[in-house]
Amino acid sequence: NEGRSIRFTIAAPTALARYIAHKGSICVDGASLTVNAVDGHRFELNIVPHTLRETIMSQYREGTRVNLEVDLIARYLERLLLRDQAAITAGGGLTLETLARHGFLHDPR
Known part of the structure; x- marks a missing residue:
C-alpha cells in the first residue's frame, strides 16, 4: 500500500520483459498503465483507487495470472x-x- 495507491509486482515472461521500461506503458488485463519500476523480468505498478474499482484488479491475489500487452x-x-x-x-x-x-x-x- 503506497498512500492512496496499491503497489503490484508482476513477473513478466522473458519474451515480453525486454519491452518493459521504467515509466513506459503496459497494458494489464486491458488497462493501460505506467510502469513504476523494473527489476529483471519483474515490474511494479501503482494502482490508484479509481483504477482498482473500475477494473478486475481488486480481485487480484498473489499468483493471479494476468494478460500483458507491451508497447x-x-x-x-x-x-x-x-x-x-x-x-x-x-x-x-x-x-x-x-x-x-x-x-x-x-x-x-
Whole structure:
C-alpha cells in the first residue's frame, strides 16, 4: 500500500520483459498503465483507487495470472533495428537509402 495507491509486482515472461521500461506503458488485463519500476523480468505498478474499482484488479491475489500487452512502439523499434542490423552484418553497410527510408535524410528541394 503506497498512500492512496496499491503497489503490484508482476513477473513478466522473458519474451515480453525486454519491452518493459521504467515509466513506459503496459497494458494489464486491458488497462493501460505506467510502469513504476523494473527489476529483471519483474515490474511494479501503482494502482490508484479509481483504477482498482473500475477494473478486475481488486480481485487480484498473489499468483493471479494476468494478460500483458507491451508497447507496440518498442516491438516495432526492435524489429526495425534487427532488420537493419542484419542488412549491415550481411555486408550491406549503412547506406544513404537506409537513412532516407527511416527519415534521417530529406530532399532539400
